[in-house]
Amino acid sequence: GAGVSQSPRYKVAKRGQDVALRCDPISGHVSLFWYQQALGQGPEFLTYFQNEAQLDKSGLPSDRFFAERPEGSVSTLKIQRTQQEDSAVYLCASRTSGAHNEQFFGPGTRLTVL
């Protein structure tokens, strides 16, 4: 079946522009996570949704970052007034309910801020 998809795969933005990154999780997956991966580093947690509820946003680096999942399926990560330090790969993952079910990751969106 289809995995987690993300779009666009690559995004180039000028500093100060707003961007929106989309995640389509696996159908029926209740939980959705966003991670940020800087070059040469492991992914770092940004935020987590269970259905449409954003239960944890402790990893969002600033109030320029905003995520939503209004209908409990597709999620959008929005970054306002992008800065060069926002350049990274943004990964989305989803999982079913249950203690040990692994997270399934999408291919990521590589954001470059010039």
Place this chain on the structure above:
Amino acid sequence: DAKTTQPPSMDCAEGRAANLPCNHSTISGNEYVYWYRQIHSQGPQYIIHGLKNNETNEMASLIITEDRKSSTLILPHATLRDTAVYYCIVRVATGNTPLVFGKGTRLSVIA
């Protein structure tokens, strides 16, 4: 911060076993050891997890020491497609805790 320590890189000859070590000396009794890998330009992929017993699946084997302070991921017959960054993660079994990644081990499988 990640609670694990892994070597930054390793090489392995194609067809040989790849043994990837991980130290997690501060692991708690209710924490599991998970392994994920990330092939270039892809998202991380789950491999295996365990609590205290050795585990095996179609991808790999996981050996956890009796004191649970370290573990080894074994790829029994490495192929070029196994070239990736391998992440060892400790976490509680509550499913919705986020994964805390370190820098992982970059495994290069050489023909």
